[in-house]
Amino acid sequence: MSPLHGIALKLSAVFIFTIMAALIKASSDIVPPGEAVFFRSFFAMPIIILWLALRGDLSQGLKVQRPIAHFWRGLIGVSAMGTGFTALGLLPLPEVTALGYAAPLLTVIFAAVLLKERLRLFRLSAVALGLVGVVVVLWPRLTLDGLDDAAALGVACILISAVLRALAQIHIRRMVASEPTAAIVFWFSMTATLFSLVTIPFGWVWPGLIGAAQLIGAGLIGGVAQILLTSSYRHAEAAVLAPFDYASILFAILFGYFFFDEVPTAMVLIGSAIVMAAGVLIIWRERQLGLQRGKARPKMSERM
Template structure:
């Protein structure tokens, strides 16, 4: 397998990562804007299918087209696609039921759940430091979710939305575990391309379950979501060529700032004090996990570079 080239240009890496996070958040806002008209499976199809041309052009420009089209373990891509597509579908469904900042906040629990799954599935040892970080993160998640399950004014649909996003977050953590094994044999180019391909095929299977003929404006938004998602995936992948994963990972949390801004100006949404408090704990816990993994010398750059597309 061809070794991928990495160089140290941290400022460029940060710029690419932040731009990618902004585009992913914009994509989520676009999907949310179409959620009342378009079912989640159909939205997943547009998000995945229209990202493929962007990815193919990128691979051709980098001279990796042949690599990207030659998987070494096809079934690994099928499983990655099945889990990731399900996570994306749950996220898109939840976006129609919850405020954008809340969806973003719950999603911050991904690295916390990844640590737990790694312990159960891969036998990784987690000592008191990471156990403490996981505990802090789980408390933060409970604070975020409390109004949806135990608050005074329960909203049934919002509770369902919270469950959908929580399920998507767990599946994204499972994808992270799967990718740790895939990158041992599969090139990043192949992982990026075949996820979009398998997601397009799998989401197309939801056609009998209620696809709609979108209006012209909605169709334009759906195609834009796919193109924006494709560009964002390329940017986040490229960012890890110029900076260490442990240095770039904390910039994932800029998505909360972008979600608050877009949520306010587009959907008239504001985060609650409880949501912000819980998010703060989850972010702190995630940052501790990232720092500890850096201290332990765990190389996760390739996995982060091909993580599940944000939504």
């Protein structure tokens, strides 16, 4: 394994995903969220198919053991994507990014409830700290002066998206027991494309040349980012790479400032820092526990 190579791939993926979000946001005044989901999913498929073919995994990517599991993965994922894209059109990019950090915190809670994973006091405390950070980000929106109808809808959408993304992660953890990664990646893009077509009656429009270029670009680079993200885990452990997810807030601040004239408030920055600290604490603790389990295994084998 090459940790530095993995970190470089992970940072590249996070950076490209932020560009993708900026492109979706730029087109949010032109097309509805369901149409944006279609472009994001459909135009990512050629990139993913090419990648699977080059790896020799295309045949594996087409085979499924549990079709219904892929159906639910697609439904949950496309709902998370649609609500997230709606929020991008209603809230500043840095704020959407910061509130999206609630997803990994909620994953910890859902893993304890749905997967019966043990929720230790340290991890529970870190999750509570992270949720405090989310409230700090939201605090200006909770006043009567700071919460108009559009902002209220945006906040609701990104929080719903965070819940759905966390549920998707739990669902994927169950799927990997029977489904290859290639199949999960390919069929998610396929099902997301098909589910997005259901939103046609709600007002799809022709986006024009610039809008179409933005949306097609979002789909293509989204596929590239997905591949880079997947590849990063071949070179470094998840615990090493996880903290670099939080680089997205730095990229979001830069893109928000230069392209959308969005300046993050002090509360967004403070809340983001609290959420990031909570996430890093969880990652650090899990890594420590992993090291302890690794040391315990040789001792157990010596007794046998």
